Amino acid sequence: MDALHRTLYVPEILANALNQDETRPLIQLLGGPMMTVGDVRDEASRFVQALSSLGLGKGKRLGLLSANRPEVLHLANAVQLLPAIYVPMHPLGGFDDHLHVVTDAQVDVLIFDAERYADRAKALAEAVPGLRLLAFGGSELAQDLSALAATFSPQQLVPPLVDGDDIVRLGYSGGTTGKPKALASVQRTGLHTIQLMMSEWEWPSQPRFLCCTPLSHAGAAMFIPVLLRGGTMLVLPAFNPEQVLHTIQEYRINTIMLVPTMIYALLDHPRFDEFDLSSLETVFYGASAMSPVRLKEAIERIGPVFMQFYGQAEAPMCVTVLRKHEHDVNDPKRLASCGRPVPWLHVELLGANNQPVADGEPGEICVRGPLIMNGYRDLPELTAQAFDGGWLHSGDVAVRDPGGFLRIIDRTKDMIVTGGFNVYPREIEDILSLHPAVSQVAVIGVPHEKWGEAIKAVVVLRREKGVDAQDLIEMVAAKKGSFQAPKSIEFVPSIPQTPVGKPDKKALREWYSKEV
Template identity: 35%
Template sequence: MWAFPEIRNVADIVRYNAKQYPQQTATQFMGYALSWAEFDEKSSKMANAMRSAGVNQGDRVLYYAGNADDYFLTIYACAKINAVFIPMNWRLSSTEAAGILNDAKPALAIVQNSFKDLWDSARSMIDLDIPSIDMIAGQREQNPLWQWYDGADSSDPNAYCGLDDTTWQIYTSGTTGIPKGVEFCQAGIMNMRLCEHLEPAYTWGAQDRFLFCVPSFHLLGLGLSMQAMYNGATIVIATQFDPTEVLQLINEQKPSLAGVAPVMLQMLLDHPKTENTDFSSLREIMYAGSAISVGLLKRAMEKIPCKFMQFYGSTESGGAITLLRPDDHDLNNEHRLTSCGKPLPLIEIKIIDTDGQTLPANQPGEMLIKLPSIAKGYWQKGEAWQEVFNTGWYKSGDVGYFDDEGYFYIVDRAKDMIVTGGENVYSTEVENCLSLHPDVAAAAVIGVPSEKWGEEVKAMIILRSGTKPSEADIIDYCKAHLARYKCPKSVAFVDDFPRTGAGKVSKKDLRAPYWENHGRSIG
């Protein structure tokens, strides 16, 4: 059933590529390249060093570090001994990190020197003895991590990996509460690779170079880079998402593929060095992670001469659920640009009402998804998993609909929908309208308390540099394009939005000050 019969689990990806493309570059990082043969050998050494340190099958290994070749080496080293890889969100506070450490109870941690103080602080809050290995990104032979495993056996440990064995554990960003450890098993990860491989819009191959510039703990980067490596592509690694560094890598390393979140795309377009960047090597940009405004997408398509493809998914889905394929990116069809596309092969979606009844086309309701890559569950939180997954369907928490041509549209998160005077207002619709205003760089729309309407629409606006529209200007613009009840009753101009660790706008934090001392939940 697999696209490549020799690749049956995560560890097989590096084994296969080391045989097929031994001298081709696997990773390019800070001026240093590792071939697939070198990558295979190093990941085996690290795996054997982990075993010698007491890491057994099923044990958790925490990666508390940023983007680096070590990130990928750790993924495959864990896979070769059937240990569980956990990429830690390094943006969390030490208190939040301590909560995850207490939940995961890792047998070993790899800790980058720049996060050592946070690590030590988090460790001091819990009663666990967690061995750790220091790491300094990009130092090659001077890297303490490389020195730690350098003398280990270079033969492949080749541990047996069952299809239901947990391989990754990724903690949710926590926008709806305490982060949960989402477990991914070998079968789910490989099924996602199969769904993407069966999709004609994915034309990735060993000749490609994938730009990895999203945070290391984000499934967007992990999923897309795995798909790139599954097809033998080289991974060009940025140390972090810094627009200057990313634009320099595009100029110098000539990636052909890239994956970004919409906020990153906006930062690239707004950067002064964009004008002197040669984007000609890029043939496709994948964007995902949060909603994108029509205005931003149009700017990107006009500036960067490549194909664009959007995917909609969630941490629990293990990757893409739907794709808005390159051929659907038509600047003359603005409504289609607001779609999240159609499902990938092997994936089904249905829309249900509050009574659980399936809805026809053009009727908004909650999106339920059936897919072979679904997560195994929430680590030690079985009841919470049952709330979102039962009878084979995953409850996305998103409100959406499909049109007569089968294209799906996300109109809101169920919890972000605004009910004003008995009418449902979907914040994304208002945000899309605002994004087309010439003075608006970014917009976030929330519901705030109203004595008359229960709640009313409020727009939070980040302005373009050098512009200064009034609140009335923004509201009047909306009135010219939207039904009156959907229009903001008030506008706040801000420098930035509160964001989750994954870079998404935190609507919960935006709403919180307005709903304090009110009876409604703002989660």
């Protein structure tokens, strides 16, 4: 290996950054003490030593199931520095999904939050004989990893020499179209994700970042950019709309990352107008499509501070961006856009035979570049499908306008075929969202004897507002034709979500197919 020109990967970047400016405040769990850069560095060292003493070093697969707490971050840093393989399990996931991850990833040890997940850890250990457990906090089930780490004295961080194709994380897809699939995230992917976030995302000059998403997942992705930009991170245990509003006001938060359903919850909170949110400079949002109507409302009520990122687990977070100044509140199509491709990747809309489509024609977003995963672990057929023609096929269908902005019209697997016509649910959802009584909507296809599939809209109404279902059906028919209008509309108090905050259309289709 050429030491003179060798690329530095995340372990070395992390160690270099933690060895500088050690007295600077860096991270605080709400209600707890502020930890400096030096404090975080020392805890990373202690966790490295503790895990090593238990034989959990290079290549070992460390599963994690925890709510937001500082130990999650210390563990994530230690995994990079060992280097081990991180297998985070979403804190909102169900037992079956957690069991699938533990068995499919062949987890060597499951580290769990003793306060929140002791019962789940016990059930998993009973289902997987021989599963080794460690705990954050005192537990009858397992040794306390936090207490063990506290017995070690901090040592100098010595990052390992790693290669770009070394696996650092086994992430799992959301499972909206089947069992979650293991994605092998390698050092190269992690490095380029950080580089793209640093270069393409619109950060305040000194971030005061509020983390209310899981630290085991998206929340942790923000840590190194905040560290490198000289910022601080305040962590909430979980997303609570009123607590988020209060925290932004009290701590003068200037940046936050939210998924659309979180933004809806903030806007719909009855006390929203009581809070001063003027400190916000950038609201990063993504992970699922946002209603253009609700986005316009958010800009008008909070300010022109919204920046969208688009990616997926297979190519994380940085395929396209819609910058703050590109949000035109007078152009619904622009607000429905996921932005333009970043210049560091090759992005095309491909149609039949993997050929580019013309502007205005639907095509699948396909990507080439260093951001892309190495493949689905132990699933060669699915990997071959995903990489067909030498491209990563995203599964998202979009159109491109003459300015280069991409507008996703739907997932290929969510497309509805009714009476021989292709219908993209996203287009129907955007129309229904125009009605002032509609807060959230999800459109699915349900089995139908005559048409094959019938269009069904599941609608959450805004507080103290109502609308007749037939009015909504006629609204769509007037804009898209009767064949694209919903055949039925169901009013519900909430739409089920996947653990990462996306509308769970798989669950909706399963539920409503039982009625047919």
